[in-house]
Amino acid sequence: MRKMTEEFLHNAFAGESMAHMKYLIFADEAERKGLVKLANLFRAIAYAEFVHARNHFRELGLLKQEMIDNVQQCIDGETYEIEEMYPVYNNTAVFQNEKGAERSTRFAWEAEKIHAEMYKKAKELVSKNEDYPANKIYICPVCGHTIEGEPPEKCPVCGAPKSSYKEFSV
Amino acid sequence: MRKMTEEFLHNAFAGESMAHMKYLIFADEAERKGLVKLANLFRAIAYAEFVHARNHFRELGLLKQEMIDNVQQCIDGETYEIEEMYPVYNNTAVFQNEKGAERSTRFAWEAEKIHAEMYKKAKELVSKNEDYPANKIYICPVCGHTIEGEPPEKCPVCGAPKSSYKEFSV
Numbered sequence: 238m239r240k241m242t243e244e245f246l247h248n249a250f251a252g253e254s255m256a257h258m259k260y261l262i263f264a265d266e267a268e269r270k271g272l273v274k275l276a277n278l279f280r281a282i283a284y285a286e287f288v289h290a291r292n293h294f295r296e297l298g299l300l301k302q303e304m305i306d307n308v309q310q311c312i313d314g315e316t317y318e319i320e321e322m323y324p325v326y327n328n329t330a331v332f333q334n335e336k337g338a339e340r341s342t343r344f345a346w347e348a349e350k351i352h353a354e355m356y357k358k359a360k361e362l363v364s365k366n367e368d369y370p371a372n373k374i375y376i377c378p379v380c381g382h383t384i385e386g387e388p389p390e391k392c393p394v395c396g397a398p399k400s401s402y403k404e405f406s407v
Numbered sequence: 408m409r410k411m412t413e414e415f416l417h418n419a420f421a422g423e424s425m426a427h428m429k430y431l432i433f434a435d436e437a438e439r440k441g442l443v444k445l446a447n448l449f450r451a452i453a454y455a456e457f458v459h460a461r462n463h464f465r466e467l468g469l470l471k472q473e474m475i476d477n478v479q480q481c482i483d484g485e486t487y488e489i490e491e492m493y494p495v496y497n498n499t500a501v502f503q504n505e506k507g508a509e510r511s512t513r514f515a516w517e518a519e520k521i522h523a524e525m526y527k528k529a530k531e532l533v534s535k536n537e538d539y540p541a542n543k544i545y546i547c548p549v550c551g552h553t554i555e556g557e558p559p560e561k562c563p564v565c566g567a568p569k570s571s572y573k574e575f576s577v
């Protein structure tokens with residue numbers, strides 16, 4: 238693919254991903270305010286942006302035939318966030334005395350460390366043609382803390398109670 | 408907020424939004440290959456990235472108290488895509504003879520025109536403290552075409568059949 242078209246498709250993927258994210262955030266907000274049909278509109282349009290992002294992603298050749306190559310992309314992304322991005326962003330927030338940004342970057346950084354380990358385990362299994370072993374994953378809705386099997390009494394990162402964890406199961 | 412911290416939080420919001428999007432794409436791929444527990448892991452971690460993105464978004468002050476201000480952000484984003492981004496990206500794809508990119512940018516561009524109109528209607532209703540009127544929205548899973556009430560026999564943008572449309576209802 239020609240370089241300028243590739244750069245533009247990358248930008249479009251970023252734009253669609255951010256639009257999708259904003260609409261999901263606004264959907265929850267609308268629901269909280271009792272605007273359930275507006276929330277439904279936001280979620281539907283968020284899905285349309287997902288379709289656009291996926292089309293751009295495919296055209297860029299980033300969706301690989303072999304699942305192990307997709308999992309490797311996840312490991313690389315999480316590793317960059319753990320070793321480069323969040324250390325610098327968190328350090329800058331401390332340096333500039335921005336307490337809210339310090340917290341939101343620290344929360345993310347802590348979860349990415351767990352994500353990288355999970356994806357490394359997934360890679361090993363996928364290389365043996367096996368599925369991931371856990372069928373229950375729990376996420377803290379305040380900080381994103383991620384754990385298999387059973388949530389802790391209190392989130393070790395932000396202190397949210399066990400009952401608030403969101404379950405993902407198959 | 409200090410400018411550098413703000414710039415970094417913006418970048419982190421973009422990074423989290425793209426990670427979230429990739430994991431949703433990979434989840435569908437994993438499911439298609441029968442790796443249902445890996446798909447569940449991708450969806451759970453995608454939700455953790457949503458939590459991170461929402462935290463950064465809130466710290467940036469972009470989640471507004473008044474829903475009308477959030478809807479205005481959506482109108483502004485869609486309008487930029489319709490009037491600036493997709494015309495230039497699509498024109499470049501034609502100019503560089505990149506057929507796949509031409510299609511994926513055209514598909515998105517067509518849907519954004521509809522999204523902008525829906526959000527304008529939503530803004531008018533929200534300004535009168537009313538909810539959005541439609542309780543069923545349909546999305547074409549191939550191109551993102553968006554329609555209220557009932558899907559057409561064939562998608563007017565990509566030709567996908569009526570039965571493939573994804574329903575969002577309340």
Ligand SMILES: [Fe+2]
Nearest residue numbers: 253286289515
């Ligand atoms: Fe879009």
Ligand SMILES: [Fe+2]
Nearest residue numbers: 315348349352
């Ligand atoms: Fe992560």
Ligand SMILES: [Fe+2]
Nearest residue numbers: 377380392395
């Ligand atoms: Fe937490």
Ligand SMILES: [Fe+2]
Nearest residue numbers: 345423456459
């Ligand atoms: Fe994250």
Ligand SMILES: [Fe+2]
Nearest residue numbers: 485518519522
């Ligand atoms: Fe849109």
Ligand SMILES: [Fe+2]
Nearest residue numbers: 547550562565
């Ligand atoms: Fe379509």
